[in-house]
Each structure stands twice: as C-alpha cells, then as structure tokens.
Amino acid sequence: MRETMDRAWLAEAVELARELAHAYLIEPSEENVQFIAGAMDPQLLSLIGTGKHEFYADIASFFEGLERDQQEAQGVVFEILDEYYEPRPIGCDSCLVIGTLWVRERPDRPKPLLVEMDTRFTIVFRREGGRWLLTHLHHSTPNLDQRRDEYYPKTATEQANAALEYSKALERRAxxxxxxxxxxxxxxxxxxxxxxxxxxxxxxxxxxxxxxxxxxxxxxxxxxxxxxxxxxxxxxxxxxxxxxxxxxxxxxxxxxxxxxxxxxxxxxxxxxxxxxxxxxxxxxxxxxxxxxxxxxxxxxxxxxxxxxxxxxxxxxxxxxxxxxxxxx
CATH class of the missing domain: 3.30.70.270 (Reverse transcriptase/Diguanylate cyclase domain)
Structure with a gap:
C-alpha cells in the first residue's frame, strides 16, 4: 500500500512541476503568480536561476526579482516545444524532480530572431499536510562555449587570450x-x-x-x-x-x-x-x-x-x- 501511495505522490510532484513551469512561462497572469506563491514553502524556499541576479534565499526576494523580470519581459510569451520530468524520492517526506524544458518565444507578429531556451532543472519538494511544497529550484542552460564531447569548457579561456579570434568565434557561434x-x-x-x-x-x-x-x-x-x-x-x-x-x-x-x-x-x-x-x-x-x-x-x-x-x-x-x- 505504501509503495502505491509513494508512486501517487511522485506523480503529483511531476504534475505540480509541470503546472508551475506552464504558469511561469506560458500564462504569466496574476492568477498564476498566486498559484506559484501558494505552491512554495514560505520557510525553506531557495532558488538558483540562469541569470546573474537569480540567486534567492527566501520567497520575498524571489518575488521581488520576479516582478522586475516580468516588467523587463512584458509582452514576451513562450511556447513549450518539449519537456521532460523524472521524479526521485528522498526519504519519507521529500522528493526530487529533474528534467528539461525547451521553450521558444511566441511573438504576436513575425520576427527575424526568436528567443529560445533549452533549460535543465532540479526541483526539491517537501510533503506537508497532504500536498507538496516547493523548497528548492535550480535551473541552468548549456554552456555555449562548451564543444560537443568537451567536459571542461576551455574554449572561452582560449578565445579570451586572442581578442580577434574571439570576435570571429562569436560571430560564427551565433x-x-x-x-x-x-x-x-x-x-x-x-x-x-x-x-x-x-x-x-x-x-x-x-x-x-x-x-x-x-x-x-x-x-x-x-x-x-x-x-x-x-x-x-x-x-x-x-x-x-x-x-x-x-x-x-x-x-x-x-x-x-x-x-x-x-x-x-x-x-x-x-x-x-x-x-x-x-x-x-x-x-x-x-x-x-x-x-x-x-x-x-x-x-x-x-x-x-x-x-x-x-x-x-x-x-x-x-x-x-x-x-x-x-x-x-
């Protein structure tokens, strides 16, 4: 019975992770902001993102950053091209959801270039009162300077030592x-x-x-x-x-x-x-x-x-x- 319940709990965690991603990226409405707030652990929340400013140690600082992000990205809406979620239990009352999220900007008129992000993420949930609460989220994007089959991205360091070659490499990399x-x-x-x-x-x-x-x-x-x-x-x-x-x-x-x-x-x-x-x-x-x-x-x-x-x-x-x- 407990194993069946555990599988059900893990399925709930995956569905919550998916709903949070969609609420944040696809429909950034006030209602969805409230949904995100309600799913977060008010005592233990931490979040690490891909932006230089995205390191939050509590829920208040996260929502301050979210407000600034939404102001800068006003009018930008994404569509999900592909997504993948995999749950892992941690002890008796916590679980991990790992996965990938591939999104592209959905413009209201044709544009020559579209913003596209291929993100990897790790989410930690804690069980409380019959539901999951998000306690930690860490997401990252692949290093553009890292070549295929290269485990340490030496490319950026090498290019920094030769400014002209670095500029040419940037043009080609784009x-x-x-x-x-x-x-x-x-x-x-x-x-x-x-x-x-x-x-x-x-x-x-x-x-x-x-x-x-x-x-x-x-x-x-x-x-x-x-x-x-x-x-x-x-x-x-x-x-x-x-x-x-x-x-x-x-x-x-x-x-x-x-x-x-x-x-x-x-x-x-x-x-x-x-x-x-x-x-x-x-x-x-x-x-x-x-x-x-x-x-x-x-x-x-x-x-x-x-x-x-x-x-x-x-x-x-x-x-x-x-x-x-x-x-x-």
Missing part, C-alpha cells in the same frame, strides 16, 4: 545550433537567401524530418533523443560533405541547400543515400527510426520562404506515403 553545430535556423535562412539573390538556379532544397523521433523521447528519455539528433547531424555531414548548406531548423527537422546546380537524378540519389545510410545506422536501436525527405528544385525568382513551404509540403507527402522515402 550561426550554429548548440547541439549539432550545424547552421541554426536563422543562419541557414540568411545564407540561402543570399545565394538566391546572387542568382542560384537549378540547385536543390531538401527538407528532412526524423521518423518516430517522439517515440525515442517518450520511451528512452530525452538524453537518448539528444544523442539521436547529434548522430543524424553526423550522417547529414557525411552525405553532404561539401557544396551544400546544412541546417537544423528546430527539433528533429533539418534542411539542406545544394550550393551548386544538382540534377533531379543526383538530388534523388542524395535523398536515397541519406535515407539508406540513416536506416542502416539506426537498425540496432530499440526504436525503429527513419527519415522522410521533401525536395524542391530551385528556380530563379523564388524566395527562401517559397522553397521552405514547397519542400515542407513535399516532406508531408513523404510522411503520407509511408515515411522513409522522398517526394518532390
């Missing part, structure tokens, strides 16, 4: 997706748009989406999902080693723009090679993975958004045709 080191969405769009202005013609534009990726996150956890994204980025660079711009558009969606003319046969050969290489690489995984591809021919006068929409429609056609295939 264009890269932090997880895969492919071009990020904004940089990919910028470079493709520049190529189109210069008269690119008869090139190919590929939109690629991983098949069954959500199942990986749901069944194997988000760390394994991150490894899948990184591994697929390596396959993309293997199949398109040169004469192509390769970008991560967000989540498990990628795009490739051939910087030289590519015949229809050659474009299809590239798509086929990508699908087969990824299927072979994924054959031993617990979740069967594939990738679907949409291809568009680049003609003079088309904009980036024209290509993006057309390739996205072709991609959905591939999904509808059974996945792990390509469509024009």
């Amino acid at each position: 264009e890269l997706d932090s997880m895969t080191e492919l071009l990020n969405h904004a940089a990919f769009e910028k470079h493709v748009a520049a190529a189109l202005i210069e008269g690119a013609e008869d090139n190919a534009f590929f939109m690629i989406d991983l098949d069954n990726f959500k199942t990986v996150n749901d069944t194997l956890g988000h760390p394994e999902g991150d490894r899948v994204i990184e591994e697929f980025a390596d396959v993309l660079e293997q199949v398109f080693p040169r004469d192509a711009l390769v970008g991560r558009m967000g989540g498990d969606e990628f795009a490739v723009f051939s910087t030289n003319p590519l015949s229809a046969d050659d474009a299809e050969a590239k798509a086929r090679e990508l699908i087969e290489t990824w299927c072979d690489r994924s054959a031993q995984r617990a979740v069967e993975l594939g990738c679907s591809v949409g291809i568009v021919r680049v003609v003079r006068g088309r904009t980036f958004f024209d290509l993006y929409r057309a390739a996205d429609q072709a991609l959905y056609a591939s999904k509808g045709n059974g996945k792990a295939c390509f469509s024009w």
Whole structure:
C-alpha cells in the first residue's frame, strides 16, 4: 500500500512541476503568480536561476526579482516545444524532480530572431499536510562555449587570450545550433537567401524530418533523443560533405541547400543515400527510426520562404506515403 501511495505522490510532484513551469512561462497572469506563491514553502524556499541576479534565499526576494523580470519581459510569451520530468524520492517526506524544458518565444507578429531556451532543472519538494511544497529550484542552460564531447569548457579561456579570434568565434557561434553545430535556423535562412539573390538556379532544397523521433523521447528519455539528433547531424555531414548548406531548423527537422546546380537524378540519389545510410545506422536501436525527405528544385525568382513551404509540403507527402522515402 505504501509503495502505491509513494508512486501517487511522485506523480503529483511531476504534475505540480509541470503546472508551475506552464504558469511561469506560458500564462504569466496574476492568477498564476498566486498559484506559484501558494505552491512554495514560505520557510525553506531557495532558488538558483540562469541569470546573474537569480540567486534567492527566501520567497520575498524571489518575488521581488520576479516582478522586475516580468516588467523587463512584458509582452514576451513562450511556447513549450518539449519537456521532460523524472521524479526521485528522498526519504519519507521529500522528493526530487529533474528534467528539461525547451521553450521558444511566441511573438504576436513575425520576427527575424526568436528567443529560445533549452533549460535543465532540479526541483526539491517537501510533503506537508497532504500536498507538496516547493523548497528548492535550480535551473541552468548549456554552456555555449562548451564543444560537443568537451567536459571542461576551455574554449572561452582560449578565445579570451586572442581578442580577434574571439570576435570571429562569436560571430560564427551565433550561426550554429548548440547541439549539432550545424547552421541554426536563422543562419541557414540568411545564407540561402543570399545565394538566391546572387542568382542560384537549378540547385536543390531538401527538407528532412526524423521518423518516430517522439517515440525515442517518450520511451528512452530525452538524453537518448539528444544523442539521436547529434548522430543524424553526423550522417547529414557525411552525405553532404561539401557544396551544400546544412541546417537544423528546430527539433528533429533539418534542411539542406545544394550550393551548386544538382540534377533531379543526383538530388534523388542524395535523398536515397541519406535515407539508406540513416536506416542502416539506426537498425540496432530499440526504436525503429527513419527519415522522410521533401525536395524542391530551385528556380530563379523564388524566395527562401517559397522553397521552405514547397519542400515542407513535399516532406508531408513523404510522411503520407509511408515515411522513409522522398517526394518532390
């Protein structure tokens, strides 16, 4: 009976953690501020955030900081792209909830760049009077100066010793997706748009989406999902080693723009090679993975958004045709 109750308690803690995240980020209303206040332990609260000022030792200082944050971020609302929560019991009356939260700004009008945060967090709850109270929260974001597979971020120190190289590295880093080191969405769009202005013609534009990726996150956890994204980025660079711009558009969606003319046969050969290489690489995984591809021919006068929409429609056609295939 106690084990069943403990599982129920842990499920309550996960749900409370999710509700607090949504109240804070998605609907920052006065009602939700009161909900957050009611869920916090008035005696033991501490909070460490990602901002330089976000170190609070009591509930009063936290709400002072929250008020300033909301004033500065007035009008900014986020949408949750992905989230992951995992509970761990601590003794008989406390538990830990660890996880990740990936959010992006939801603007009321189109913007060239959107704020995006990929946060890791640890929450400590204490059981009192039949409910959980939040006693401690610590959240952090990955260090942008830390390269993949590098455990100590030496990069920032090295760059600080050479100001010019540091400046160049910052410019380049701003264009890269932090997880895969492919071009990020904004940089990919910028470079493709520049190529189109210069008269690119008869090139190919590929939109690629991983098949069954959500199942990986749901069944194997988000760390394994991150490894899948990184591994697929390596396959993309293997199949398109040169004469192509390769970008991560967000989540498990990628795009490739051939910087030289590519015949229809050659474009299809590239798509086929990508699908087969990824299927072979994924054959031993617990979740069967594939990738679907949409291809568009680049003609003079088309904009980036024209290509993006057309390739996205072709991609959905591939999904509808059974996945792990390509469509024009």
